[in-house]
Amino acid sequence: MSPQTAEILAATQRILPEIVGVRRHLHRNPELSGSERETAALVANHLTAWGLEKIQVGVGGHGVTGILGNSLDGPMLALRADMDALPIQETGGLPYQSCKAGVMHACGHDGHTATLLGAAHVLSEMREFLPRPIKFLFQPAEETIGGAEGMIAAGVLENVESIVALHGWPNLEIGQIGIRSGPMMASADTFDLTVRGSGGHAAYPHTTVDPIVTASHIVQALQTISSREISPLDSVVVTVTQFHAGTAYNVIPGTAELKGTVRGLNNTVRDEIQARMERIVAGVCAAFRADYTLTYERGTPVVVNDATVITRIEAAGADVLGAENVTYLETPTMGAEDFAFYLEKIPGAMFRLGVGTEVTALHTPTYNFSDGALPHGIALLARLALP
Ligand SMILES: [Zn+2]
Numbered sequence: 001m002s003p004q005t006a007e008i009l010a011a012t013q014r015i016l017p018e019i020v021g022v023r024r025h026l027h028r029n030p031e032l033s034g035s036e037r038e039t040a041a042l043v044a045n046h047l048t049a050w051g052l053e054k055i056q057v058g059v060g061g062h063g064v065t066g067i068l069g070n071s072l073d074g075p076m077l078a079l080r081a082d083m084d085a086l087p088i089q090e091t092g093g094l095p096y097q098s099c100k101a102g103v104m105h106a107c108g109h110d111g112h113t114a115t116l117l118g119a120a121h122v123l124s125e126m127r128e129f130l131p132r133p134i135k136f137l138f139q140p141a142e143e144t145i146g147g148a149e150g151m152i153a154a155g156v157l158e159n160v161e162s163i164v165a166l167h168g169w170p171n172l173e174i175g176q177i178g179i180r181s182g183p184m185m186a187s188a189d190t191f192d193l194t195v196r197g198s199g200g201h202a203a204y205p206h207t208t209v210d211p212i213v214t215a216s217h218i219v220q221a222l223q224t225i226s227s228r229e230i231s232p233l234d235s236v237v238v239t240v241t242q243f244h245a246g247t248a249y250n251v252i253p254g255t256a257e258l259k260g261t262v263r264g265l266n267n268t269v270r271d272e273i274q275a276r277m278e279r280i281v282a283g284v285c286a287a288f289r290a291d292y293t294l295t296y297e298r299g300t301p302v303v304v305n306d307a308t309v310i311t312r313i314e315a316a317g318a319d320v321l322g323a324e325n326v327t328y329l330e331t332p333t334m335g336a337e338d339f340a341f342y343l344e345k346i347p348g349a350m351f352r353l354g355v356g357t358e359v360t361a362l363h364t365p366t367y368n369f370s371d372g373a374l375p376h377g378i379a380l381l382a383r384l385a386l387p
Pocket residue numbers: 107143362363
C-alpha cells in the first residue's frame with residue numbers, strides 16, 4: 001500500500017460518519033428523475049463547504065458540477081454519480097425508509113451520490129497532490145435516460161480526458177469490485193408498433209383483416225432477428241413486452257399494439273436492428289393485408305469500457321482493496337446505463353462496487369445500498385485521482 005493510500009484511508013474513516021448521514025438523508029428523501037432539486041441543492045452546498053471551484057448548478061437539468069485541483073488547467077479526469085430515484089413503493093422497513101409514497105432509491109443512486117461526495121471531501125483535503133484537475137459530475141435523470149445527454153450538451157466534457165463511474169452491485173461482496181474492459185452493459189432501445197387491420201364479427205373472419213393474427217406472426221418473426229439474422233457470437237435481445245388488442249369475445253378488433261425492448265452489446269449491430277425490424281413488420285403486414293406504424297426510439301448505446309482506464313481502476317483497486325478483491329467479470333450484462341453516452345465521446349469506464357450478497361436485487365422494493373460499501377467506493381475514487 002502506498003503512503004498516499006494510507007492517507008486516503010485515514011481521511012475516509014474521518015469523514016465516514018458524515019457521509020453515512022448524507023446517504024441515509026438521501027435515502028429518506030428520494031426524488032424522481034428530472035425532479036432532483038433538493039438532492040442537487042444538498043450536493044452543491046457540500047461542494048461549496050469543501051471549497052470546490054467553478055461549482056455549477058442546473059447543468060442539463062438538475063445536474064451539479066465542481067472542480068478540484070492544484071491547478072485548474074489541463075485535461076481533467078471526471079468522476080460521475082447519478083442522483084435520481086425510482087417510482088417504487090419502499091417496503092424494507094428501514095429506520096430511514098423513504099418518506100415519499102411511491103418513490104425510493106431502488107437503484108442505490110443515494111449511495112453513488114454519497115460516495116462521490118465522500119471522494120470530493122477526501123480530495124479537497126489533498127488537492128495540492130492532484131496531478132490533474134478532477135471534475136465531479138452529479139447527474140440527474142439516469143433512470144429515464146437523458147440526464148447524461150443533457151449534461152454533455154451543456155458542455156461538461158470540455159477539457160475532460162477520461163471519465164469513471166461506479167454502480168453498487170448486489171451480487172458482489174462488500175470490499176470487492178468487478179471490472180471488465182470492452183462491452184460492459186447493453187444498448188437499450190424501445191419500439192411501439194400499431195398493426196391496423198379491419199375489424200368485424202368474430203364469426204365471419206373472412207370479412208375482416210385480423211390484426212391479432214397479423215401481430216402474432218410479427219411477434220414470432222421478430223425472434224428470428226436474434227436467432228437467424230445476427231451472428232450467434234453477437235448478443236441481441238428483441239423482447240415484445242406488451243400486446244394489447246380487442247374488447248369483446250365476439251369482435252375482431254381493428255388494431256393491435258405491440259411494444260418492447262431491443263438490447264445488444266455491439267453498437268454496429270444495434271444500428272442494423274431497426275431496419276431489420278421494419279422489413280419484417282412490413283413483410284408480415286403485407287402478407288396478411290394489414291397496415292402498420294412502427295416507432296423505434298433509440299435509448300442508450302452500449303457501455304464500452306476503455307482498456308487503459310480499466311487498467312488504472314484495477315491498479316487503484318489492488319492498492320486500496322487488495323488484488324484478491326478485484327474481480328474480472330467474464331461476461332457483460334444486458335442491463336443498460338446512460339453512462340454509455342459519455343463513453344461515446346471520451347474514454348472511460350464504469351465498474352461494479354460490491355454492496356454484499358445479502359442485499360436484494362436492484363429495482364426491488366427492499367433494495368438498500370449498503371453503508372459498508374461507502375468507504376471502499378470513496379477510497380477507490382480518491383485513489384484514482386492521485387498519482
Ligand atoms: Zn436503475
